[in-house]
Amino acid sequence: MAAKEKYAEPTYLECGFGELEYKVIAPQVCCRCGTCEAFCPRIEHKNNRPALVNYDPLCGLCFAYCPRTFLDMSEMESGLFGRTRNANDEPLGVFQKAASAQARERQDKAQDGGVATALLVHALESGVIDCAVVTDRDDEWRTVARVATTADEIKDAAGTKYTISNSVFAIKDAMESGYQKIGFVGTPCQIQALRKVQLLKEPYEFGQKRIALLVGLFCMENFDYDELMDGLVKGRFALNPKDVSRFEIKKGMFRVIDKAGKAHEVKIEETDAYTFKGCGPCFDFASELADISVGSVGSSDGWSTVLTRTNLGERLYASALAGGVVQEKAISEKGLALAKRLAGNKALRFECKSQEMNLSGIVR
Structure with a gap:
């Protein structure tokens, strides 16, 4: 007689939505990434927050994959890169290459060098992905996550929105539509959640292997x-x-x-009153768990700073360079130092916020 098959149980069994509500949502630690809403059929987005709309089976899925319940970066880095960062000289996380880059065909709506948009289009046209989850907006600048399946749809969503979006939710739409190689571009908290979905050894199965590419953005808040x-x-x-x-x-x-082209501006510190509270307990400036990270800090106007992290990210960027999709120049030591300083500042803010908000589960 064959041995009885053993079934794994979730590590966070009985840590259901109530636990998530108590530890994350109610104390305003939630970053509204949309992960719990995307992968649990009993959770929906209502009144600008996740809400339980059916019975809670206490399966632990929402608690396990939330980027605010716990996040052991050493474990994540080891699983993704095969090593952990050197804490003393890698404040931007593990990366293979740093450069300043610019899309050769800039889109009017694209931010800075237009590199994130160009890389997604290149990934789609070269078969690395068969769709991309992007964050678009309506005519009043409310964010809208969409599944883009053509170069034009990706280009239409270009440009930074600067307000919270539960963009991970649209991965559910992509999966339900049958896409097999899903690309995603988003903020550090969203990237963290999706890496937990991919790397944690939990017995949940909902097609996460179809998440094929993560392009991360620089984000202070x-x-x-x-x-x-x-x-x-x-x-x-x-x-x-x-x-x-x-x-x-x-x-x-x-x-x-x-x-009309007129610029209305304030010092960045004067915008503190408008900052989303859930951004407080975040230490990640440069989307440290992405395949490739892109942002403006460290590069001159009209250029983007690019950090290739995984082998996939390095191959995609090298292919885009070889194909004339993007052009690059060396990033200056001063520019890279600035990016490192901002990353360090965000990590320090996280330490302060962790004490202020009594957080113990999120591990740097």
Whole structure:
């Protein structure tokens, strides 16, 4: 008689939505990444937060994959890169190459060098992915996650939105539509959640192997939509959100560009009142668990800083260079030092917030 098959049990069995509510949602630690809503059929997005809409089986899935319940970066780095960072000289995390890059065909809506958009389009056209989950917006700048399946759809969603989006939820849409190689571009907290989905040894199966590429963005913090629009755009600048053409952060200033081309700006520290509270307990500036990370800090105007991290990210970037999709130049020592300094500053802020908010589960 064959031996009885042994079935693994979730590590976080009985840590259900109630535990998530108590430890993450109620104390405003939730980053609204959309992961629990994407992979649990009993959780939906209601009133700007995850909500349980059916019975709770206490399976532990939502608790396990939330980036705010626990996050052991050493374990994640070992599983992804085969090594951990040197804490003394790798504040940007593990990476293979750092460069300044620029898309050869810049899109009007693209941010800085347009590299994130160009890499996603290249990944789609070269077969690395068969769709990309991107964050678009409506005409009042509310974020909308979409599944893009053509180069034009990816390009249409270009540009930084600067307000919270539960973009991971759209991976569910991509999976339900049958896509097998899903690309994703997003913020550090969203990348953290998806790496937990991929790397944790939990017995949940919902097609996570179809997540094929993670492009991470640099992010110091994000903004609450209502606070930013009511307090700054409508309040201080007397602008209708429909009249805004883009947002950008340049040289310590937060800038709102209207459709007439006029820039309305404030010092970045004056935007603290509009910061989303769930960004406080985050230490990751440069999307340290992405395949490839992209941001403006460290590069000159019109260029993007690129950090290739995994072998996949390195191959994609090298292919884009060889194919003339992007061009590069060496990143300056001063520019890289600036990026490292901001990464260090965010890590220090995390330590302060962890004590202030009494957080013990998130591990640096």
